[in-house]
Amino acid sequence: MSTRRQAMTRLLAGACLGFAPAIVLATPAMRDQAIAELTGGRPVGNGKVTLTIPAIAENGLSVYTTVAVDSPMTETNYVRAIHLLSEENPIARLASFRLGPDAGIAQVSTNIRLAASQQVTALAELSDGSFWQDSKPVVVTLAACIDGG
Amino acid sequence: MALANARVSMPDRAAPGEVVEVKALMRHPMETGYRLDAMGRPIERHIVERFRVRYDGREVFSIDLTQGVAANPFFAFFLKATRTGKVTFIWEDDRGEVTTVTKSLTVTE
Numbered sequence: 001m002s003t004r005r006q007a008m009t010r011l012l013a014g015a016c017l018g019f020a021p022a023i024v025l026a027t028p029a030m031r032d033q034a035i036a037e038l039t040g041g042r043p044v045g046n047g048k049v050t051l052t053i054p055a056i057a058e059n060g061l062s063v064y065t066t067v068a069v070d071s072p073m074t075e076t077n078y079v080r081a082i083h084l085l086s087e088e089n090p091i092a093r094l095a096s097f098r099l100g101p102d103a104g105i106a107q108v109s110t111n112i113r114l115a116a117s118q119q120v121t122a123l124a125e126l127s128d129g130s131f132w133q134d135s136k137p138v139v140v141t142l143a144a145c146i147d148g149g
Numbered sequence: 150m151a152l153a154n155a156r157v158s159m160p161d162r163a164a165p166g167e168v169v170e171v172k173a174l175m176r177h178p179m180e181t182g183y184r185l186d187a188m189g190r191p192i193e194r195h196i197v198e199r200f201r202v203r204y205d206g207r208e209v210f211s212i213d214l215t216q217g218v219a220a221n222p223f224f225a226f227f228l229k230a231t232r233t234g235k236v237t238f239i240w241e242d243d244r245g246e247v248t249t250v251t252k253s254l255t256v257t258e
Contacts, residue, residue: 061219
């Protein structure tokens with residue numbers, strides 16, 4: 001994607017916040033920093049995590065998102081946490097789910113807000129301390145925060 | 150706010166070890182704090198910050214929320230039915246308001 005389009009997207013998204021320039025949207029770098037804080041700098045593998053999210057979201061105010069992690073969810077081998085991250089929202093971290101063997105199945109769903117078209121990332125922390133991720137691009141037709149919250 | 154603002158859907162009985170799906174819905178504006186009102190004044194942030202699930206007295210699941218979660222936050226997740234007991238759902242918002250819903254889960258032998 002051209003940087004000009006990205007700049008324009010950010011400008012429009014900023015305008016939709018109807019707010020002073022003090023509000024800065026997250027950038028991929030801010031998302032990467034959030035991931036680094038969550039992982040403590042440990043490597044993140046691709047796989048094990050399946051992020052299900054619409055490729056085209058008509059309404060960025062509420063985008064149904066499901067994250068499933070391939071894990072037996074036993075007392076000794078389970079998913080400790082699932083994090084949802086954005087690269088374009090004002091805050092990179094959308095939600096963090098903390099679970100354990102009592103969940104039985106490592107799958108969570110919620111509705112998230114997306115301020116612009118972007119890559120959404122799901123990051124999972126396993127009981128052995130390893131981290132895994134999945135990312136999906138989402139085209140947002142109506143960005144969150146234009147009106148109605 | 151009353152209990153009517155939050156709803157939880159889950160089975161009330163399950164076989165030992167059965168994994169049940171839980172759906173939780175809360176009526177809440179999840180106001181981002183980025184918007185302006187009609188007079189151009191900033192609308193104060195008002196979000197649910199934490200959602201917790203206790204099963205038979207033990208915390209088994211929780212969520213930290215930000216403005217990135219849509220208004221009227223909805224969650225679907227799973228619980229493994231291991232023992233008969235109360236399942237308590239707790240929503241805490243950034244104004245100190247706490248909403249609780251309690252369900253009973255009976256594990257049939």
